[in-house]
Amino acid sequence: MSQLWIENGTFITMDEDVPVLTGHMVITDDKITYIGEAAPAPVQLQQDVTRLDGTKLAFLPGLINTHGHAAMTLLRGYSDDQNLQVWLEEKMWPMEGKYVDHDTRSGTSLAIVEMLKSGTTAFVDMYDRMDEVAQMVDSSGMRGVLTRGVIGLCPEEVQQAKLKEAIAFARDWNGKGDGRITTMISPHAPYTCPPDYIEKFVQAAHEYNLPMHTHMSESIAEVEQNVRDYGCRPVEHLDRLGVFTRPALVAHAVHLTEGEIELLAARGVAVSHNPISNLKLASGIARVPDLLRAGVTVALGTDSAASNNNLNLFEEIRMAALLHKGISGDPTAIPAIEALRMGTVYGARAIWQEQALGQLKVGMKADFIAIDTEKPHYYPKTDIISHLVYSGSGQDVKHVWVDGKQLVKNGQCTTLDEEKIRYEAQASFERLLKS
Amino acid sequence: MSQLWIENGTFITMDEDVPVLTGHMVITDDKITYIGEAAPAPVQLQQDVTRLDGTKLAFLPGLINTHGHAAMTLLRGYSDDQNLQVWLEEKMWPMEGKYVDHDTRSGTSLAIVEMLKSGTTAFVDMYDRMDEVAQMVDSSGMRGVLTRGVIGLCPEEVQQAKLKEAIAFARDWNGKGDGRITTMISPHAPYTCPPDYIEKFVQAAHEYNLPMHTHMSESIAEVEQNVRDYGCRPVEHLDRLGVFTRPALVAHAVHLTEGEIELLAARGVAVSHNPISNLKLASGIARVPDLLRAGVTVALGTDSAASNNNLNLFEEIRMAALLHKGISGDPTAIPAIEALRMGTVYGARAIWQEQALGQLKVGMKADFIAIDTEKPHYYPKTDIISHLVYSGSGQDVKHVWVDGKQLVKNGQCTTLDEEKIRYEAQASFERLLKS
Numbered sequence: 001m002s003q004l005w006i007e008n009g010t011f012i013t014m015d016e017d018v019p020v021l022t023g024h025m026v027i028t029d030d031k032i033t034y035i036g037e038a039a040p041a042p043v044q045l046q047q048d049v050t051r052l053d054g055t056k057l058a059f060l061p062g063l064i065n066t067h068g069h070a071a072m073t074l075l076r077g078y079s080d081d082q083n084l085q086v087w088l089e090e091k092m093w094p095m096e097g098k099y100v101d102h103d104t105r106s107g108t109s110l111a112i113v114e115m116l117k118s119g120t121t122a123f124v125d126m127y128d129r130m131d132e133v134a135q136m137v138d139s140s141g142m143r144g145v146l147t148r149g150v151i152g153l154c155p156e157e158v159q160q161a162k163l164k165e166a167i168a169f170a171r172d173w174n175g176k177g178d179g180r181i182t183t184m185i186s187p188h189a190p191y192t193c194p195p196d197y198i199e200k201f202v203q204a205a206h207e208y209n210l211p212m213h214t215h216m217s218e219s220i221a222e223v224e225q226n227v228r229d230y231g232c233r234p235v236e237h238l239d240r241l242g243v244f245t246r247p248a249l250v251a252h253a254v255h256l257t258e259g260e261i262e263l264l265a266a267r268g269v270a271v272s273h274n275p276i277s278n279l280k281l282a283s284g285i286a287r288v289p290d291l292l293r294a295g296v297t298v299a300l301g302t303d304s305a306a307s308n309n310n311l312n313l314f315e316e317i318r319m320a321a322l323l324h325k326g327i328s329g330d331p332t333a334i335p336a337i338e339a340l341r342m343g344t345v346y347g348a349r350a351i352w353q354e355q356a357l358g359q360l361k362v363g364m365k366a367d368f369i370a371i372d373t374e375k376p377h378y379y380p381k382t383d384i385i386s387h388l389v390y391s392g393s394g395q396d397v398k399h400v401w402v403d404g405k406q407l408v409k410n411g412q413c414t415t416l417d418e419e420k421i422r423y424e425a426q427a428s429f430e431r432l433l434k435s
Numbered sequence: 436m437s438q439l440w441i442e443n444g445t446f447i448t449m450d451e452d453v454p455v456l457t458g459h460m461v462i463t464d465d466k467i468t469y470i471g472e473a474a475p476a477p478v479q480l481q482q483d484v485t486r487l488d489g490t491k492l493a494f495l496p497g498l499i500n501t502h503g504h505a506a507m508t509l510l511r512g513y514s515d516d517q518n519l520q521v522w523l524e525e526k527m528w529p530m531e532g533k534y535v536d537h538d539t540r541s542g543t544s545l546a547i548v549e550m551l552k553s554g555t556t557a558f559v560d561m562y563d564r565m566d567e568v569a570q571m572v573d574s575s576g577m578r579g580v581l582t583r584g585v586i587g588l589c590p591e592e593v594q595q596a597k598l599k600e601a602i603a604f605a606r607d608w609n610g611k612g613d614g615r616i617t618t619m620i621s622p623h624a625p626y627t628c629p630p631d632y633i634e635k636f637v638q639a640a641h642e643y644n645l646p647m648h649t650h651m652s653e654s655i656a657e658v659e660q661n662v663r664d665y666g667c668r669p670v671e672h673l674d675r676l677g678v679f680t681r682p683a684l685v686a687h688a689v690h691l692t693e694g695e696i697e698l699l700a701a702r703g704v705a706v707s708h709n710p711i712s713n714l715k716l717a718s719g720i721a722r723v724p725d726l727l728r729a730g731v732t733v734a735l736g737t738d739s740a741a742s743n744n745n746l747n748l749f750e751e752i753r754m755a756a757l758l759h760k761g762i763s764g765d766p767t768a769i770p771a772i773e774a775l776r777m778g779t780v781y782g783a784r785a786i787w788q789e790q791a792l793g794q795l796k797v798g799m800k801a802d803f804i805a806i807d808t809e810k811p812h813y814y815p816k817t818d819i820i821s822h823l824v825y826s827g828s829g830q831d832v833k834h835v836w837v838d839g840k841q842l843v844k845n846g847q848c849t850t851l852d853e854e855k856i857r858y859e860a861q862a863s864f865e866r867l868l869k870s
Contacts, residue, residue, distance in 0.1 A: 075817075076814070076817065076826060077817035077818040080770070080771055080818070082767065084766060113811045280757055280760060280761075282760045282766035282768070283761075308825070309812075309825035310826040322715055326714030326720055328717070329717050331516065331517060331519060331522070331717035332517065333717070335515070335516035336516060376548045377740075377745045379511070380509060380512075380860050380865075382510075382513050382864065387511070390515065390744035391512070393828060395830035395831075425815050430815075
């Protein structure tokens with residue numbers, strides 16, 4: 001048993017009843033066992049408790065990145081300011097086609113270092129060679145919701161092999177890493193998988209009791225393709241195929257009608273909003289205030305570093321708070337606290353772990369971060385939630401804990417060799433470029 | 436004579452001919468005296484030259500923040516997510532009404548610390564009690580383009596006194612601080628100053644040979660007021676009053692017609708684009724690609740920390756590059772290099788100092804910054820300009836020089852006591868809140 005007592009900190013609990021609290025928090029092993037204004041009673045403390053001075057720090061639940069492709073971090077800055085098709089077909093796909101296991105490992109490691117150091121404690125990852133990804137998540141100590149994303153525009157035997165691989169991965173890794181790893185089943189998108197192939201993923205999700213994750217309605221072109229080929233828009237199409245009979249998380253959901261928003265709400269489908277990637281690729285601007293009003297869980301994702309170009313979830317939180325004000329013309333749209341919920345509580349809900357993650361509350365998992373607020377942009381001390389959302393940065397993160405274990409200490413990773421990881425990412429990129 | 440030789444650095448020169456250069460730069464006193472791939476020849480170096488290892492650093496021209504109200508940094512986080520009128524009339528104005536000289540000084544000092552540490556070397560400031568602001572700029576070593584912004588909705592004798600004060604300030608401080616301080620003449624906005632009063636500012640600008648700065652077309656409401664009261668939209672209104680017979684910089688310029696864009700281009704008026712403030716206050720989204728296409732100089736500004744809420748110009752650069760892609764539906768709109776120009780070269784042009792600032796070039800002033808690129812979000816080393824714009828942050832700034840003098844060294848201010856400044860800003864805010 002190990003125990004940590006944080007004294008005199010400012011805790012952004014994200015608990016509706018007491019969103020901000022000045023006081024104390026105790027972590028016993030992997031869980032929060034006390035949080036309150038008063039110091040913990042002696043009976044709540046072990047003799048060998050470690051004490052941490054929380055003054056000058058703000059603590060909040062670890063951020064949850066609900067959509068991304070970590071291994072693509074190797075392609076950061078490799079192609080920007082391009083038409084989507086040129087970017088994808090002439091730049092991304094040829095490079096990704098050259099990946100070997102080692103590249104997936106080095107790209108994912110770089111992503112994990114960047115995410116941890118900027119305060120993300122759990123992330124959704126959809127890619128291939130997922131065994132490599134899962135091993136990196138396991139050894140890093142981070143939390144991952146992992147899935148083999150399958151493109152089904154291929155002969156039937158290849159389809160079968162990919163499906164089998166996706167199922168094997170999901171089955172083998174679900175619950176591993178002391179429960180830090182969970183898995184999903186993912187047809188890549190309604191426009192990259194034939195309908196009968198998507199149905200096989202739905203069957204598998206039922207059989208293995210797994211949730212589903214897919215890209216949906218990212219661009220107008222794919223909505224038009226769905227209407228042309230299947231006679232309906234993507235939400236109805238996926239609904240007909242049974243995807244929403246499973247717990248489901250869809251990424252992007254930029255182009256939606258009123259009816260589609262209602263259907264997502266009725267089916268309890270969660271949306272991963274990726275505002276920066278959507279802007280950068282000029283995909284459009286998701287109707288987030290409408291989705292929230294309809295009761296849809298909207299969480300945040302960075303998408304890959306090839307279309308963002310960083311994995312700093314603080315930027316998605318700020319962008320969600322800013323962008324929808326400007327677009328709607330309503331300066332009260334998505335207030336700071338709501339944007340922060342999208343990065344924490346709603347993120348936990350979107351990955352079906354709201355009982356364990358997203359708030360600082362007794363009984364919850366000890367996934368949390370500490371922000372150094374002794375910086376000019378946190379002054380004067382007015383509203384800490386406003387400062388975190390509108391002024392703060394992932395670079396203000398000083399410490400990070402996942403499952404009660406400290407993974408970042410004074411800005412340095414404790415389980416990962418950052419310098420080696422940077423070096424290997426560089427070597428991988430150079431090899432991909434030359435091969 | 437002092438001399439600095441930076442060896443083996445990566446220089447983002449912003450010079451059209453060689454935008455990125457790996458090599459050497461020599462600073463002699465306040466100017467760049469050498470930059471090139473080869474090491475400087477012995478004849479270019481003094482015996483007591485200081486050498487700096489430039490490996491692992493990226494050098495670029497200091498960023499130029501072309502619109503703000505530094506003293507309002509005291510009101511960061513004091514009111515967010517509010518309707519503009521509530522924010523302004525119930526929150527900002529009552530607090531600003533309580534300011535005394537000391538508050539202007541403490542707010543401005545906090546702003547200067549934040550700007551310097553995040554890589555801004557020159558800033559435009561429009562406020563009152565400008566003697567306090569100028570003194571802070573002078574003693575900090577930073578570069579400032581300062582102006583007493585005057586609201587003219589007051590009795591004639593008060594108008595006269597304010598105009599006199601604005602002129603005296605502009606005349607007394609222009610060229611001070613070894614030329615680091617320049618001044619402008621500023622009626623606050625066409626909707627807050629009667630037309631005949633604006634004409635008096637134009638006269639003064641001619642008389643003292645000063646440029647003009649004003650807010651313009653920030654919200655639809657003020658455009659409508661101009662049309663209603665003066666029979667034309669703000670650009671034509673200001674043109675008729677002679678404002679554009681002077682070199683002029685207008686802040687915001689969100690709501691423009693084609694004709695207004697053409698007129699701004701024809702008159703050589705520069706625009707300070709403040710994308711984050713415009714989004715946060717839900718003012719709208721400026722037609723930046725159209726302005727650039729028309730040949731208008733578009734630079735960037737943070738506006739005040741009360742509507743941003745930080746003064747980190749890297750965020751405006753990134754927002755300018757992202758937002759206009761999403762809004763236009765064109766992923767090639769405002770490429771990374773163009774966004775970086777808006778924060779450097781175009782900023783210099785907007786403050787009429789393009790001969791001295793905004794590029795790393797022989798003969799230019801030594802206003803430049805060094806970025807620590809040994810961070811995960813700068814890997815792999817692909818395109819440094821892309822990384823700075825899409826992935827970087829003001830918190831990556833390691834060193835800052837203005838006029839050849841190092842003002843930030845290893846992330847710490849050399850001329851300012853940051854801890855004292857934070858403490859005084861907090862004390863000022865608490866006093867304002869209670870008084």
